[in-house]
Amino acid sequence: MRALVLARHSFRRSAPIVIGMAVVLAGFQFMLTQVAVFLMRNQAFGLLSSLIPPYIRSMAGPAMVAFMSFTGVVALGYFHPIVLASLVGLAIAAGTEPAAEVETRFADLTLARPMARRDVITRSVIVLLVTIAALLAVMTAATSIGLACCTPAAAQRPRFALIASLALTLGAIVWCWGGVALAVAAGARRRATAAGLTAVTTLAAYLVDYLGRIWDPARLASRLSPFHYFEPMTLISGGPLDTSNLAVLCGIAIAGTAVAYVRFARRDL
Amino acid sequence: MSAPAIQLEHLGKRYGRVTALRDLSLEIAPGEVFGFLGLNGAGKTTTIRILLDLVRPTAGRAAVFGMDCQRRGLAVRARLGYLPGEPGFYGDTTGEATLELLGALSGGAIDRRWRRALLDRLELAAADLRRPLREYSTGMKRKLGIVQAFQADPELLVLDEPTEGLDPLMQEAFYGLLADVRARGRTVFMSSHVLPEVERVCDRIGLVRGGELVLVSTVRDIRRLAGRRVRVSFADAVSPPARWPDGWEVIQVNPRDWDLRVHGALGEVAAMLATLPLADLEVQTPHLEEILKAHYVDKAPA
DSSP states (O other): OHHHHHHHHHHHHHHHHHHHHHHHHHHHHHHHHHHHHHHHHTTHHHHHHHHSOHHHHHHHTHHHHHHSSHHHHHHGGGTOHHHHHHHHHHHHHHHTHHHHHHHTTHHHHHHTSSOOHHHHHHHHHHHHHHHHHHHHHHHHHHHHHHHHHHOOTTSOOOOHHHHHHHHHHHHHHHHHHHHHHHHHHTTOSOHHHHHHHHHHHHHHHHHHHHHHHHOGGGTTGGGGSGGGGOOHHHHHTTOOOOHHHHHHHHHHHHHHHHHHHHHHHHSOO | OOOOSEEEEEEEEEETTEEEEEEEEEEEOTTOEEEEEOOTTSSHHHHHHHHTTSSOOSEEEEEETTEETTTTHHHHHTTEEEEOSSOOOOTTSBHHHHHHHHHHTTSSOOOHHHHHHHHHHTTOOHHHHTSBGGGOOHHHHHHHHHHHHHTTOOSEEEEESTTTTOOHHHHHHHHHHHHHHHHTTOEEEEEOSOHHHHHHHOSEEEEEETTEEEEEEEHHHHHHHHOEEEEEEESSOOOOOSSOOTTEEEEEEOSSEEEEEEOSOSHHHHHHHTTSOEEEEEEEOOOHHHHHHHHHTTOOOO
16 A cells, blocks of 8 residues: 555656656657558568668578568567667666665655555556556557558558567566666665666676677577567567567566565665 | 653664664653764664664664564554654655655554644745745755654654754744643654753753763753852952862862852852852853763763
8 A cells, every 4th residue: 555655656756757758659659650651652661671781681580571561660669779778768767766765865754654665666566567568558559540540451550469469578678677677776775876787787688689699609698688588570570479588578577576675675774 | 561662772783894883772761852962973863763674783672662663663663753864855746745645654644733733833834835845945844854754643753853954943943842742742752963952852861972872861960960160259368178078179269269060959058158258159050062072072071
């Protein structure tokens, strides 16, 4: 109950940023549907594909061909690095709120009341999950509206199940980093330290995964990166939703959250 | 017999190699106003934070109304109100929203009339409460801090430097508030640097130095122990006695002026002076500040 009271307070404070992000991301998703329509009308998918050098095409595999399609362009917003970075950034901000409250001494005011320390972490989990879910719902809605209202009948529209799977995969990787941020923040005295450490780890993990994808010797190491289990291109290529990948990402998020509960309960504030 | 409002037993706290508290034992009765004194870094805030379970002791235990502060922290905190030294309010939140939030986290329902009375007393208008806290002055934030600590009308008030940043008029209002809650049987545990304030409002004081409790006493007893300064002027030159009575300490003696410190009752002084050509007499009760300064820096008389 007290976690909900605190969550309401956090939502109020973060509302301007979350609403702003929702508007921008929804606009981007909608515009991508219109870009796909434009490319289709100009029969540009084949042209774009032919512009890509053969060695890059062979390195990227069939995913590259899938990407150069109506579905691929519509789906771009669910794995574009900037979208990914903004959502992970927001998750890190939400996950590091406990450290911010210790730093500003707001925690002294709340925890001097009959409120358990676990409520602070539960609040952050609620904020994290609700924020991610709300943003993904807005993005999915914008894609669906763009496809429904302004797409010619001849277009090979992606099924809603594909869009939902892409959103789910994106949500899992974002939650994963939110869980890591929470684990780091639960033991930190300063939000900047917790957020910075998580952000650097995220960047390193992203680059390790990237290297693994383009360079065979690094492939094994890339398994250590959560981004290794983020496979939107497989979905676009027509592959099924890999539940084991989702399980790994959700597992990291849950483990991070569990660590956060333990660390925050044991620490001095 | 009711449990002590606060009971600290051999409390210790170490941060790595640094010892913040060492073997601190103290008992405060319900209804008492206790002043917790010491220089910065002496261990006052650490003690307070242990009571609130924000910090865990490395030795000993702390209890409030008989309940262990660490094992039964929720039950303890349901019965206390806390004013931090630096309240961590969010600047983008209004005063009203802050009080509502902290009230909702306090457990029981907040009596709106009591809160209104507190706000009126500290001159925080409804219009002030609608403003974001970034627009508040230091004093206004302090007043809001006092209201949030008192609004649930807790049985124990833990106040860290309560009048820091308040103007003299608001300090008076705060002392009045303190007198009211004391009259209603509430217990107050306050840390302060302002010795005249402690002298005025506290029943007892405890002085902590280097993490150790070096003095616990009533304000009256401390004054009595310190003795009163007696300055005497004579119409004619007089000879001092060959032997001064017990409890008399000579500061300066001239044929026409004596400057003495007298410990205990002044009856003996009056009896002696009645036999001498007395011109003027001045008796000064020492201020707490003068007495405690020595204790602060480890130069207390044995």
